[in-house]
Amino acid sequence: MIDFAIEMAVKAHREQVRKGTVIPYITHPIGVAVLLAQSGCADELITAGLLHDTIEDTAICLKDIRDQFGEFVASIVEGCSEPDKTLDWEDRKKHTIEFLKTASLDIRIVACADKLNNIRTIASDYNEIGDKVWERFNRGKKEQEWYYRSLVKSICDQHDVPDNMTLFEQLKNEVENLFGRKRGVRARGT
Numbered sequence: 001m002i003d004f005a006i007e008m009a010v011k012a013h014r015e016q017v018r019k020g021t022v023i024p025y026i027t028h029p030i031g032v033a034v035l036l037a038q039s040g041c042a043d044e045l046i047t048a049g050l051l052h053d054t055i056e057d058t059a060i061c062l063k064d065i066r067d068q069f070g071e072f073v074a075s076i077v078e079g080c081s082e083p084d085k086t087l088d089w090e091d092r093k094k095h096t097i098e099f100l101k102t103a104s105l106d107i108r109i110v111a112c113a114d115k116l117n118n119i120r121t122i123a124s125d126y127n128e129i130g131d132k133v134w135e136r137f138n139r140g141k142k143e144q145e146w147y148y149r150s151l152v153k154s155i156c157d158q159h160d161v162p163d164n165m166t167l168f169e170q171l172k173n174e175v176e177n178l179f180g181r182k183r184g185v186r187a188r189g190t
Contacts, residue, residue, distance in 0.1 A: 001043050001069065005050040006030070008068070012058035018121065020136035028117060029053060035113040039167050044069075048076035048110050056081040079107035080114060089138045093147050100154035108155050112167045115151055119174045126178065145179045 009029050016025035032049040041049075047069055054060040055077060066074035079099070082092045100111055122144075125133045134141045152175050156168040 001047050005047040009050045012054045012060050031117040032113045035116060039165060044073050045106060045110055048073050049113055051077050052080040052110055052114055076107050076110050079103055080111050097150045097154050105160050112155050112171050116167060116171045119148060119178060123178045148175045
């Protein structure tokens with residue numbers, strides 16, 4: 001299942017690159033899958049991680065995912081995909097934030113790995129080029145901060161997060177490290 005998902009994702013994302021770089025886009029879904037595998041997730045979640053951007057950013061449709069990998073994987077991929085790309089940025093992000101508040105744990109795990117890989121990439125690029133990194137996105141630092149802090153609340157602040165699932169805490173920490181602590185909030189141990 002995973003091998004076939006890798007093959008499908010590589011073909012689907014060929015010729016795509018990460019925003020503002022020459023890095024092949026496939027490095028992102030592979031990175032998401034690695035995070036999921038390192039967290040001990042089932043093959044179905046790793047597969048969904050590999051395919052999470054296919055119906056949003058490629059010619060592959062949800063039916064293709066369902067036919068090849070089953071309803072469970074398809075439902076996770078669908079849950080990790082943004083709505084209609086013709087909507088403006090704010091509406092798409094608000095939809096994602098609201099949806100993830102009530103999404104299944106499996107969808108939130110894959111979404112968490114996706115956002116964790118993204119935020120680590122942004123942080124790495126920020127360390128190299130500073131505030132120029134925000135020019136790669138449809139919205140600047142302030143809006144990205146709002147989006148990622150809202151995602152942390154939607155994805156991580158639920159009561160069903162298993163203690164052994166460290167992805168959620170990693171996402172919280174990476175968002176704090178990139179955007180800094182809110183005024184009046186002290187870091188632990190200070």
